[in-house]
Amino acid sequence: MSEELDSFDRFSLINIVPASRDFIRIEGEKCAGCGACVVICPMDLWKVREGHARLVEDYREKCMECGSCFITCEYGAIDFSYPPAGEGIIYKFA
């Protein structure tokens, strides 16, 4: 049990049907590079590079659709809408 927790891998414990289109959009010019999205994302999908927030390329395979980045961004640089019907995160034991 404790070994399993030490090697706890979030990504191996989620079940996602990758979305067929983007559902997070970034308006780069509005981003102030504050890094709030980096702190708040439960999957660590954001980085700040050269003063701007960047989302990992393969976010559609990792994002849990919590919307934390969208709510947290006070500059309106991140927009989030739900992925298409039947796609995205699927919880079996929630």
Add this chain to the structure above:
Amino acid sequence: MAKGYDLIIVGAGPGGSVAAKTAAESGLKTLLLERSRVPGEKNVSGFGLTSKAYRDFPWLHQMELPSMRVGRKCVAHILSPPPELAERICLYSGTSRRISYQEGKEFFTVMMLRREFDEYLARQAVAAGAELRTLSLVTGLVRERGKVCGVRLEGGEEFRSPVVIGADGVLSTVARHSGLREKWRPEEVVSVCCIDFSASRERLDCVIDDATFHGFFGPGIGGNYFMCMAEGVHLGGPGVGNSLISRLKRRRIKPAKELLDTIKAPSTLNLLKAVDAVPREWQAHLLPWLDRMPTNIFGAGVMLIGDAAGLPEPIWAEGVWQAMYSGRLAAEAAKEVIDEGDTSFSSMQRYLDRLEDSPVGRDFIGGVQMRNLFELLGDPRVLGELTEMMVDLFVAMFMNGQEVHAEAMSRLLPILAENLPALLEVGRVYTPVLMEMYSQSLRDKLRLLKSVGAILSGMTSDLDQVDGDGT
């Protein structure tokens, strides 16, 4: 031509399904739209259905789901500051005989999986006559003459109805497209992560039994919780009570890291080991967490319920009962306004009025003041002092085999006196909670007096009229 209904409900969570069930039972032609393949697969919560839900929806007593475990006890573990996280005091409590209704005297919550629960409720809605359409993502609303009168799905398909209920959760599309709310502010939501574990039913029966909720708190610890179902355990947190903004401003600790760190507390880890827990799913979501009852939750032809309306209560952000309750109120209001043929803003106002007067609305009384109290109790220094005070009192009174008993017992008053500053600080923040409660009940009484006054003055004017007629 868009297909027409009396009522469209967006989102088949507990709120949406109860709204659909209520509406269908009242004779409305009801459409319930859900973006996932099966209701429940998009929802997250370490979920305990509180006894209030059984009080208000008696048909729930017939519900039997494989994951259910009845919680008749709650446990609060107060730990020492990190990195030790050692158990300092543990309060194990049954239900209180002072609770005002029978179910509340008998149990706290019934733990279960949302996946099973949401599906069960959606089936109830369908059995009542509502039409459930899964795999349907609402991306826009249809409006006519300033009123919402339908929804648009991704792909362009439209459905029409004089009233639309937004039951689409914390990131509600209906709220956004109706213009009621673009998005919550960061201080209005909390971020919750959960790890779901499979666990042995036998071990759970033996180790946990009906103590299905364990909370872990302590000075400098965000706090997490442990919820036990029939064959599984949810570990959730971290730092319930840290809004996104306070997390960013004060802590800047990543939520996932904080939760994983708190598992290292021996009391958490040992409990997990004792029930043979094996991690099986990682979950994350946001909850609205307001300290005042939200009012911007309806418009002409549209109402928001549950998380979409921001109704989770201000302390623990419990939201399922609130969603169900508001769903029923919204469906009842929808039936009335449709029968009256008036879906204007002022006609829809009845939904908010009833919600404010309901136990859901009343749970926000003193919300602001309670937040202050909890913030103080979350202060590492104050909580540290109070924890050690409780340990000192407990050991001096009951557990002292180390010294002369009478001497240890005589220490009680000095211990209290020594901790007077911390106790006074708590009192200073607790008093406003009481004052808010009393002033609210005073306002209720005044309102009652006013309405009695209005009836009386109505009677006198009737009398005047009688007099006038008589002369």
